[in-house]
Every structure is written in structure tokens, then in C-alpha cells.
Amino acid sequence: MALLEVDDIVIRFGGVTAVAGVSFEVAEHQICGLIGPNGAGKTTTFNCISGIYRPNSGRVLFQGRDITGEPRHRMTGLGIGRTFQNLALFRSMTVRDNVLAGAHASGRSGFIASALNLPLVRREAQEAEARARELLALLNLERVAELPVAALPFGWQKRVEMARALISRPKLLLLDEPAGGLNHGEVDELAELLVDIRRNFDLSILLVEHHMSLVMRVSDKVAVLDFGKKIADGTPDEVRNDPEVIKAYLGAGDEHAQAA
Numbered sequence: 663m664a665l666l667e668v669d670d671i672v673i674r675f676g677g678v679t680a681v682a683g684v685s686f687e688v689a690e691h692q693i694c695g696l697i698g699p700n701g702a703g704k705t706t707t708f709n710c711i712s713g714i715y716r717p718n719s720g721r722v723l724f725q726g727r728d729i730t731g732e733p734r735h736r737m738t739g740l741g742i743g744r745t746f747q748n749l750a751l752f753r754s755m756t757v758r759d760n761v762l763a764g765a766h767a768s769g770r771s772g773f774i775a776s777a778l779n780l781p782l783v784r785r786e787a788q789e790a791e792a793r794a795r796e797l798l799a800l801l802n803l804e805r806v807a808e809l810p811v812a813a814l815p816f817g818w819q820k821r822v823e824m825a826r827a828l829i830s831r832p833k834l835l836l837l838d839e840p841a842g843g844l845n846h847g848e849v850d851e852l853a854e855l856l857v858d859i860r861r862n863f864d865l866s867i868l869l870v871e872h873h874m875s876l877v878m879r880v881s882d883k884v885a886v887l888d889f890g891k892k893i894a895d896g897t898p899d900e901v902r903n904d905p906e907v908i909k910a911y912l913g914a915g916d917e918h919a920q921a922a
């Protein structure tokens with residue numbers, strides 16, 4: 663059974679059909695890239711999976727369960743973590759507290775238990791702190807753990823966001839353009855980090871990304887959208903040599919064609 667199944671989703675904005683019947687699957691433990699020229703429908707598809715948009719038709723299944731239209735605040739509890747293109751961190755809070763904030767979203771104890779500081783709440787807090795330490799080490803953030811996020815370079819802030827998404831132990835990590843704004847060296851580090859994350863955690867990754875060499879390097883499979891439709895789906899090598907994909911990127915201009 664696929665971990666994530668996107669089944670024939672259609673999303674319209676007024677007269678614009680942004681996504682016109684897209685289907686693909688992400689298997690357990692897989693890194694899947696979602697690519698396509700500008701305006702292809704990648705972000706809209708991503709937003710539909712992460713609960714921001716409800717599709718006009720079609721379904722999103724996660725671990726076999728229909729999660730179509732589940733609101734975004736339920737995603738963490740379902741086992742889906744995400745990062746944002748333009749970051750969504752508490753900038754004046756420390757790196758450690760930002761990571762810990764991700765644990766609160768998935769905590770099992772409710773408001774009253776927290777107010778009374780019951781043993782379950784204390785145990786959850788200890789577990790979250792241990793896990794934050796582990797993640798800060800893995801993402802090479804230990805040295806800056808007590809600094810406010812705003813003091814860090816952009817590439818480091820992205821790692822903080824990744825740690826915050828991972829603390830709730832997602833089965834699926836959705837990454838929205840993680841390489842955006844990174845320099846060449848930082849993109850190389852990100853590629854290694856993604857492979858490390860998959861090795862260290864029992865999860866799958868869905869990656870929406872413009873940076874073609876990153877996608878081709880880390881993905882087990884790649885789905886390609888163009889004008890709201892899926893035009894290819896396969897291994898990086900299959901997709902790279904697919905005539906439809908080459909045509910779509912040639913049409914999109916030299917920069918993309920070279921990248922593909």
C-alpha cells in the first residue's frame with residue numbers, strides 16, 4: 663500500500679483549472695520529487711495534500727485513509743509534517759524553542775492536563791526535550807541552539823524548520839522548495855541532509871522543488887506536472903529522458919531546459 667495516494671485531483675480557481683486530474687503515489691520510505699515548469703500546478707497540488715485547499719474532485723489518501731479536505735491543523739496529528747517556502751518560524755525565539763514548538767502541535771495532553779502539570783505532561787515535555795537535542799545534533803544546530811532564529815543565516819533557518827517538522831515524528835515530510843534561496847554549497851549540504859533524514863527516520867519525503875539537480879540527486883522517483891496535468895512519473899533517469907518532459911522544459915525556456 664502506498665503511504666500517500668493522490669487520486670485524480672482537480673482544483674479550480676474561478677475559470678482557471680490549476681490541477682486537472684493529477685494522480686501519483688509516494689511509497690513508504692521513498693523520496694519523491696514533484697517538478698514542472700512555472701505555473702504547472704505543483705504548489706496547488708502540495709497545498710491540497712497539506713490541507714490548505716480542498717480539491718473540487720478527487721481524493722487524497724494517507725496510509726489508506728481518506729484525508730481529502732482535512733484542515734491543516736490536523737495534519738501533524740495524522741503524521742504529516744511540512745516546511746514552508748518562506749519559513750514560518752518564531753524569529754525572536756531561540757532555535758531550541760522553535761524546535762520544541764513543533765512538539766506541542768502533536769502532544770497528547772490537553773489544556774487542562776497542561777494547566778495542572780500532570781505526570782503525562784511532564785513526561786511528554788521530557789521526551790520532547792530529548793528529541794529536540796537529538797534533532798539539533800543531527801541537523802548540526804547544537805552550537806546555535808540558544809540563539810534567536812533571526813540571528814541565523816537563511817540556510818540555517820531552513821534547517822531549524824526541518825527540525826521543527828521532524829520533532830512530531832511525521833511519516834510523511836512535505837518540503838516546499840527547500841533549496842530556494844540557498845547557495846551552491848548549501849544545496850549540496852541539503853542533499854546530504856535529506857538522504858540522512860530518510861536513513862535516520864522511518865519516513866517518506868515529498869519535495870516540490872525548482873532546483874533540478876537536487877531533485878534528480880536525492881529522489882527515488884519524480885512526478886512531472888505541466889499545465890495542471892501529470893506528464894511523466896518514474897525514476898530520475900526515466901524522467902530526464904522522457905520526450906514529453908524535455909518538450910515541456912524546452913517550451914519553458916533555456917534555463918529550465920538546461921536544468922532538466
Ligand SMILES: Nc1ncnc2c1ncn2[C@@H]1O[C@H](COP(=O)(O)OP(=O)(O)OP(=O)(O)O)[C@@H](O)[C@H]1O
Nearest residue numbers: 675678679680698699700701702703704705706707
Ligand atoms: N489562488 C489562486 N487563484 C487563481 N489562480 C491561481 C491561484 N493559485 C494558483 N493559480 C494558478 O494556477 C496555476 C498553477 O499554479 P501553481 O502555483 O500551482 O503552479 P506551480 O507549478 O507551483 O508554479 P511555480 O513553479 O511558478 O510556483 C497557475 O496558472 C496559477 O496562476
